[in-house]
Amino acid sequence: xxxxxxxxxxxxxxxxxxxxxxxxxxxxxxxxxxxxxxxxxxxxxxxxxxxxxxxxxxxxxxxxxxxxxxxxxxxxxxxxxxxxxxxxxxxxxxxxxxxxxxxxxxxxxxxxxxxxxxxxxxxxxxxxxxxxxxxxxxxxxxxxxxxxxxxxxxxxxxxxxxxxxxxxxxxxxxxxxxxxxxxxxxxxxxxxxxxxxxxxxxxxxxxxxxxxxxxxxxxxxxxxxxxxxxxxxxxxxxxxxxxxxxxxxxxxxxxxxxxxxxxxxxxxxxxxxxxxxxxxxxxxxxxxxxxxxxxxxxxxxxxxxxxxxxxxxxxxxxxxxxxxxxxxxxxxxxxxxxxxxxxxxxxxxxxxxxxxxxxxx
Amino acid sequence: xxxxxxxxxxxxxxxxxxxxxxxxxxxxxxxxxxxxxxxxxxxxxxxxxxxxxxxxxxxxxxxxxxxxxxxxxxxxxxxxxxxxxxxxxxxxxxxxxxxxxxxxxxxxxxxxxxxxxxxxxxxxxxxxxxxxxxxxxxxxxxx
Numbered sequence: 001x002x003x004x005x006x007x008x009x010x011x012x013x014x015x016x017x018x019x020x021x022x023x024x025x026x027x028x029x030x031x032x033x034x035x036x037x038x039x040x041x042x043x044x045x046x047x048x049x050x051x052x053x054x055x056x057x058x059x060x061x062x063x064x065x066x067x068x069x070x071x072x073x074x075x076x077x078x079x080x081x082x083x084x085x086x087x088x089x090x091x092x093x094x095x096x097x098x099x100x101x102x103x104x105x106x107x108x109x110x111x112x113x114x115x116x117x118x119x120x121x122x123x124x125x126x127x128x129x130x131x132x133x134x135x136x137x138x139x140x141x142x143x144x145x146x147x148x149x150x151x152x153x154x155x156x157x158x159x160x161x162x163x164x165x166x167x168x169x170x171x172x173x174x175x176x177x178x179x180x181x182x183x184x185x186x187x188x189x190x191x192x193x194x195x196x197x198x199x200x201x202x203x204x205x206x207x208x209x210x211x212x213x214x215x216x217x218x219x220x221x222x223x224x225x226x227x228x229x230x231x232x233x234x235x236x237x238x239x240x241x242x243x244x245x246x247x248x249x250x251x252x253x254x255x256x257x258x259x260x261x262x263x264x265x266x267x268x269x270x271x272x273x274x275x276x277x278x279x280x281x282x283x284x285x286x287x288x289x290x291x292x293x294x295x296x297x298x299x300x301x302x303x304x305x306x307x308x309x310x311x312x313x314x315x316x317x318x319x320x321x322x323x324x325x326x327x328x329x330x331x332x333x334x335x336x337x338x339x340x341x342x343x344x345x346x347x348x349x350x351x352x353x354x355x356x357x358x359x360x361x
Numbered sequence: 362x363x364x365x366x367x368x369x370x371x372x373x374x375x376x377x378x379x380x381x382x383x384x385x386x387x388x389x390x391x392x393x394x395x396x397x398x399x400x401x402x403x404x405x406x407x408x409x410x411x412x413x414x415x416x417x418x419x420x421x422x423x424x425x426x427x428x429x430x431x432x433x434x435x436x437x438x439x440x441x442x443x444x445x446x447x448x449x450x451x452x453x454x455x456x457x458x459x460x461x462x463x464x465x466x467x468x469x470x471x472x473x474x475x476x477x478x479x480x481x482x483x484x485x486x487x488x489x490x491x492x493x494x495x496x497x498x499x500x501x502x503x504x
Contacts (some may be wrong), residue, residue, distance in 0.1 A: 145390075150392075159441075
């Protein structure tokens, strides 16, 4: 007789935000085997980029791949096309782009923290973090003119400039947020009921992180020093006070802490950017048509985002390939589930911060 | 236990953090990206806005006399402002306002009506080009 039992999680489940299906092979309460299925929200974005839209419009199409890291997607695509056009942005454009990406990281991490809190049964904390998240969303709305779909980056620059009033608003909101994050750090560390659901659960060891190619906060929580911001030189991150945040235990608690401290780091960087914004044009002419192949890596909130763009000197591109961080992290995710209790699965899954619409695109 | 009860009691009298939407208006920030507005007097009909628009929310209908008619679908528009940046006469012929578009109702024909119009625009252009060609041939034969 078969000793194991199969329990599915998803594709529709109350603890899930987005459709993903896991098939857990369970022995009593323990998970011993995992099978994952993504791709319930496939929209054919890659094909649309090469068939229906010209290369100047594709930036606005790929921004709609993901609602949370819209700016990272359009930035990666724009960088790839700018490489093909042989154009390099001036410092002001780079700084403004960085500012938006870091703000994006802050609010995305806060969303993830809110959901891990919710999955630990702490609804009030979920509400509190989501309420604080509005501070960042307001800043982004004021800068770009829209709350979710920013459409801020275009080929050859950015669409809007930073006014002194906006700088004041950014400082004001980030100061408020900074205090709240400090309070959250204490709460996530010391709250007894939260630590029951976080500490020692969903552990990814350093060797496993290497073997299964973990990335983003998932890898950094296990102590694997990988961050595209430190590895590439597209943006002057080092000069603006970037530090890599590493933890060693690799459990949910460590992941939350990596996120919280990354938010602090991003807040510091945003302040530096606003204070030291260089002078220059915000929109320059990038002439020509993309010819050749370019590869771009950008650190999205969840890890490395990879773009490949191939053009043949015409308005329509030949190929656009998007590899999202969640897709790359699936092997590591499956490894984490093995050995965990079935009841902890939703909490562990939330701590990965999976973005299925990105992955299925 | 006592502390948490006190905390819970205090929370009853705290103001809510959400906006009570239908009763209370949502405050839009300065520079909110709203509707694209059009000034027919200044437009030179270069069609640049139509070409750059990512979703194809701006179309020009070609009349037989040669004049063009601007048509804009606010429910298809993504409000990126690319058309305004492409316009040779921004702020005069085409500009982005801060007004928010109301939601579409069935009578607006936001989808089906627009598909019909897209088709009509395409056909109007073909007709126009063909008529011009025919004119040219006629002129040549008259010479």
